[in-house]
Amino acid sequence: MKLKLYLLCIPLLFLLASCTNSENNLPKAKDGVLVLSNDNFSANNKIPLNGEWEFFWEELLNESDIKERTKKMNPPNINVPSYWEDSVYTAHGYGTYYLKVILPVDKVGNTLAITTVNQGTSYTLTVDGERIAANGYAGNSKETSIPEYSDRLVYFTPRDREINIVLHVSNFTHKFGGAFNPVYIGTPEKVMYSHNIQLATSMFIIGGILIMGVYEIFIYLFRRKEKVFLYFGLINIVIAIYSLFKMPYYYNKIFTEVPWIWGHRIEIISIYLLFLLYLLLGKSMYPKEMKKTPVLIGVIISLVCIVLTLVSQPSFYSSLLEYVFIILGIYMIYNLYVVLLAYRRKRPTALVNLIAIMVFFASVVNDVFASLNFIESLPFVTIGFFFYVLIQSINLSREFALKLNEAEELSFDLKKLNLSLDEKIKDRTEELNQKNEELERLTLLDGLTGIYNRRYFEEHLTIYFEEARLSTKLLAVLMIDVDNFKLYNDQKGHVAGDHLLINLAQLLNDLCIPNSFVARYGGEEFSIVLMDYSVQEIIQFAENVRLAVEEEKYEQSSNSTYITISIGVSSTENHSFVHKEELVKRADQALYASKSNGKNQVTFL
Known part of the structure; x- marks a missing residue:
């Protein structure tokens, strides 16, 4: 029994170990200047351009305007990433960020990559006066701004050791504004490799969760009396949807026509749906321990919040979510009480369920605090969801003694998913090799004339x-x-x-x-x-x-x-x-x- 408990604690230890930030030894920008070395490029797949950027509030300036301005005055600095609320004390407005990056000599004339997820809620990124990336349109008013969230991976070729990065950011819709996500730079090979590994890993996790959700729903269709499988299957599907619509917004690669505001609404609505379904799941698993009244109140709160999210603007429903998080915290404590009570009464699934909840809650609390800018942390909710779903699947399988052929079917499906992901990784690797060869050829050609350089x-x-x-x-x-x-x-x-x-x-x-x-x-x-x-x-x-x-x-x-x-x-x-x-x-x-x-x-x- 103790051995099983230790094994179930491994996911929680994994999450805690993952909190180590490997970027502490990287250089930081100081007074709008960041100096990079060859060691920085060789030791990291991508380098965050974090630190002090020059900042011009309520101005959208180009590179030449900034240089003229700096001749007359020393502009203020702002930390990137950070929220505007921490510096200019408002989330709504627009501004210009400027950073001078000093590259190693051998990077001049060689293609580099820049990637970032999004900035709140629209941005335009230029390097040496050339616009290379944008999300939506960064304007100086709500009417001229177009909000959008999506990850970007772009390439550019520096012509000098000194490159000038100008970032325009505007926000008139969301509760949080500013350049609150890091901008990364690196060699195309390493950045693409990191991007592909992250994409493959996320797709594997999301695909695994989705398959397990469909599997649980099919069990319910064959055993209609066991509604626990229905609720747990729906939870898995909503988790997969939430993982697609949260940062880094993989849904943009699949549903390219979805407007930003609906993508953001689906992300928030997924949280309320998870809350609702989790209450129903708890009631189905422990009907004698969980009372009807708290469940009914929680379901009503979830439905009301979903409706308000559908009809209101981001500034309202984002603020609403903060207050709902307080209610969610209370229900988390209540749910822990229910599970502990079930464990005390020797319910067969209570102990394993308690471990799964600890993993789940640890990842959710981490991401909630990070989203509210209370802490700085990597996102773990998808990994936490995956381990939660995995543990609960085993838990429910043990309780209801699933047939051997059903367990073999799940194993076969997961194996099939692994094979398909291996093929995708292989294809992506071949594609990357071809692009590397093309990049090597391009480094030998003059960018203007097309002849040798x-x-x-x-x-x-x-x-x-x-x-x-x-x-x-x-x-x-x-x-x-x-x-x-x-x-x-x-x-x-x-x-x-x-x-x-x-x-x-x-x-x-x-x-x-x-x-x-x-x-x-x-x-x-x-x-x-x-x-x-x-x-x-x-x-x-x-x-x-x-x-x-x-x-x-x-x-x-x-x-x-x-x-x-x-x-x-x-x-x-x-x-x-x-x-x-x-x-x-x-x-x-x-x-x-x-x-x-x-x-x-x-x-x-």
Whole structure:
């Protein structure tokens, strides 16, 4: 008997152990700045951007506005995550959060991922001026704001170590407002892995609860006198529904057209339904210990609250829920009294039921206090529900001596669910591997022009240089610069300048001959690497490139002048280069000579 009691206590110990917060050693933002290291990325699947963000209350500012503002004054800070009630003493309004993140050098130019669940009740997230994520629409009034809850996983590529994150948040409908959920950053592989594991685990738990609920209802259909199976089956189904509609709001992946307010209402209504069904379940299990009057009062309260939630606004029914939680607490104590009384009277299911209730109540109390911002904790209610359902299923099975074939059917269903989840995880893993390969390819391409980038140039020039050093093959580098590009930008604008660079990159790529490649070296500068060509062939190729650009007649200004390029060329012939950097430096010196001697020419050194 003691051994069984210890085994049943394992879920409760699991919940308590899970309360350990592994994020205490992570860096925190200070005065709107967060510095991250390579160790942070390697040691964590995703890094929370927690700490002090700069905060502008009742203003929706962009990055440039914020930087202008900070030149004149030091803006106040606000902790993220936190509720507005703790800082500006109101839940309704709007504001701008700003955080400067300093990345490790090797993260520049590599794709990163940002993910968050939701902010109350709408937000827009921009990185370096580019909007990458949003939930609903963050406006400056109730009429211009669109509330929505949903998790987001997006990608971006930093172009510098310093990235600027701007978060607009507005709330005019809910009782709680502000950026009260963490924003996470990490590598795409690790964030996607964490996301998939969480999704697979949650779906496994929700699917297991749902299957057990359907199983219990089928038992009731064959044994109509045993209403305990009906109530317990309905509890399982409502728990599964609640788990879909609570954070992180998996229902958005299935029912994409459900409005935010109805998703939120279903979440709240599920709590009242669980309260109602649990009272009926307790009355069915212990009819002599649980009195009719408390059950009737509880059922009436639940039905009234459900109706009010359906017809009222979030600010009202969210406040109502706080008061109902007090009533729920009283009923929890009453239910414990009933179960203890049943145990004292030696009811066969009382002891196991008591353990199940402890697990269930521990997870619910944790999440209730967390939702009311009384404590900081991870959500455990789904896990608590799962263990509660599991323990109660065993409990009811023992009491009513289910047939062996019924137990085997449950085992078969759960095994089938496990297999299907394994297949899903396998498919997701294969999909992740494909995306990783695609991400690796994208890291070698220039984001603007689509040709190879500086990283590809450095890596492959190293390979070519070693091959040339160990053989008799000649290696040549052409450094190409657009003449008067700044003037072109000033006269025609940066958008036109980007189009010019795209066209030039495509032209250079088309002109490449075998055993050569072109890469964007930086800004308006390009580089072409050629292998196994004579000096005469290299110089002729460079001259052909220069003429091709000249003949394209990219108009530079209104006085009918056209875009030209200057080229510097260097080769391993007659030079005993030890390092590839010496070859690049010689080509760069040749380019400088072309520029100094009047531009639009080829210089070979």
